[in-house]
Amino acid sequence: MNIQEIQLASRPSGTPTTDNFSFVDRKLPNLQDGEVLVKNLWMSVDPYMRGRMIDQKSYVAPFEIGKALEGGAIGEVIESRNTDFPVGTNVSSMFGWRSHFISNGGGLTQIPTTLLPLQSFLGIMGMPGMTAWTGLFRIAELKPTDTVFISAASGAVGSVACQIAKMHGCTVVGSVGSDEKEALLKELGVDAVINYKTAGNLSDALAEAAPQGIDVYFENVGGEHLEAALNNMNDYGRIAVCGLISQYNATEPQPGPSNLAMVIIKKLKIQGFIVFDHWDHYKEFAQQMGQWIAEGKIKWEETVYDGLDKAPEAFIGLFEGKNKGKMLVKL
Amino acid sequence: MNIQEIQLASRPSGTPTTDNFSFVDRKLPNLQDGEVLVKNLWMSVDPYMRGRMIDQKSYVAPFEIGKALEGGAIGEVIESRNTDFPVGTNVSSMFGWRSHFISNGGGLTQIPTTLLPLQSFLGIMGMPGMTAWTGLFRIAELKPTDTVFISAASGAVGSVACQIAKMHGCTVVGSVGSDEKEALLKELGVDAVINYKTAGNLSDALAEAAPQGIDVYFENVGGEHLEAALNNMNDYGRIAVCGLISQYNATEPQPGPSNLAMVIIKKLKIQGFIVFDHWDHYKEFAQQMGQWIAEGKIKWEETVYDGLDKAPEAFIGLFEGKNKGKMLVKL
DSSP: OEEEEEEEOSOOSSSOOGGGEEEEEEEOOOOOTTOEEEEEEEEEOOTTHHHHTSSSOOSSOOOOBTSBOOBOEEEEEEEESOTTSOTTOEEEESBOSBSEEEESSTTOEEOOOOSSOGGGGGTTTSHHHHHHHIIIIIISOOOTTOEEEESSTTBTTHHHHHHHHHHTTOEEEEEESSHHHHHHHHHTTOSEEEETTTSSSHHHHHHHHOTTOEEEEEESSOTHHHHHHHHHEEEEEEEEEOOOGGGTTOSSOOOBOTTTTHHHHTTOEEEEOOGGGGGGGHHHHHHHHHHHHHTTOOOOOEEEEESGGGHHHHHHHHTTTOOSBEEEEEO | OEEEEEEEOSOOSSSOOGGGEEEEEEEOOOOOTTOEEEEEEEEEOOTTHHHHTSSSOOSSOOOOBTSBOOBOEEEEEEEESOTTSOTTOEEEESBOSBSEEEESSTTOEEOOOOSSOGGGGGTTTSHHHHHHHIIIIIISOOOTTOEEEESSTTBTTHHHHHHHHHHTTOEEEEEESSHHHHHHHHHTTOSEEEETTTSSSHHHHHHHHOTTOEEEEEESSOTHHHHHHHHHEEEEEEEEEOOOGGGTTOSSOOOBOTTTTHHHHTTOEEEEOOGGGGGGGHHHHHHHHHHHHHTTOOOOOEEEEESGGGHHHHHHHHTTTOOSBEEEEEO
């Protein structure tokens, strides 16, 4: 049968453009014994994918030019020669960016039957939700008395981190890039919101939003945000470094914060993490998150682009702040 | 009686000069009940003191202009109206930079009677030795299989850190600023030494010195050293930030490393620390260090300036790399 996939046509320099992607038709062979055919229903685009478009060593291998991209996806088994995954099974995989794929079962995870929409397993119940939970509890050792600063606070990870920290009893300050996102965060109960595009000096704005200082910084952005956070951290503060989206499209090395001496003066801990390293705690997360959702304690937003061919646009939109909450493509 | 002290005459801009200090004669009152008169025998100069010469909030209050400076010192009680500290007692205190001082016993610690030279309690058995031990074990969680990079490796802290890491079974790479210091480190058994002044690209030099990568970086310097370390860290590496001497005299903010993304890519932990926070572990340190010294397993160097009036010169010399091991002033 014929399927469609999106391949990396060329490595982006700076912000990706649609020219870096190509939409390709290709033929799949017939199923062998043990194999299943999966039709993708939803796919995820995430900022970390930008790193894989560069040809350099990182925690995952770079994407190859002329091959389909990869990323989180939810699909349905539509043909099966594998009894573990009968027709009709919903599965998550990293085989996004394509309409269909064949698998021998490797890399497929069956999605439990719940009342939640399927695509929530790419968002609140999936990687972004787990990232927020991991960064706060397993890296930043969140305490109820903490004041927490969260950058990119209306994003898929940030908006969940804000709500988890509020439920834990913390005071939460978020930074966003538009008035609309500011309003969204206030609806979520965040104590103070900074629009970094209009706030002027970010360090001063943060000092005003959190006069008591910051105990935990959930870092998604880098650059000025990190500098502002360092200036406003309290002694023994913890910085969980989840992402540095301000730097992903930089064509030249960006200088780090000029106030790193704060790390000594305030005895800070800065720790980077990758959620996949913590996946053995997924069950613990899912149980807790499932309960919060069931109790109506947590909300989430989705920004949905329609059709596989819109995936490059959705991905590029991440760097232009076009998403509220989780950015998704519906196939 | 008349005593001499060195006061802060003005706050330095950039590298301190002797003009920033004044040598002052002044009169001490007679002893009251409960007080002792201490004659200082040795005093310490340390890079961290530079921070206290700036008028800004830090972990200790800034020095005041027109008042005596402060710093570690070893003295002898020469007059006593306090039975806890009879005449002849050797004490350590933070009342350096003066020939004598009066105390009611507060801030004095009696030095145990050992075969060690008195001034070792300002060096290997004192704050610098304890700093090396704390950074390696309590911050960087040193393991015998680690490859450890230590900057300012021939200094009071660095030279002890090198030897502790070697005794723990680690592979050790040190960086220094002269051939003479390089020779010294090789005598101490360090596996590879980089002279950063002649090495060219420091990141490449480190890659060559430690092709297996760095697991622990003991940071005393900052700037290019931190950037080189980040490039060469292994996954889950730990950076104990003890000092940033390359930046202490900067008159403008210095940009941080341009490769902070390594913190995520390699899942690194960067943690600043102040040895005074860990002083409740001093006994554990002193016992261990005393044993190493008794077994002849550890060596230390001293660079001694003679006379209180030479203290400013000794202090300024720290930033010019004039010390091998501990920089001391003998009064």
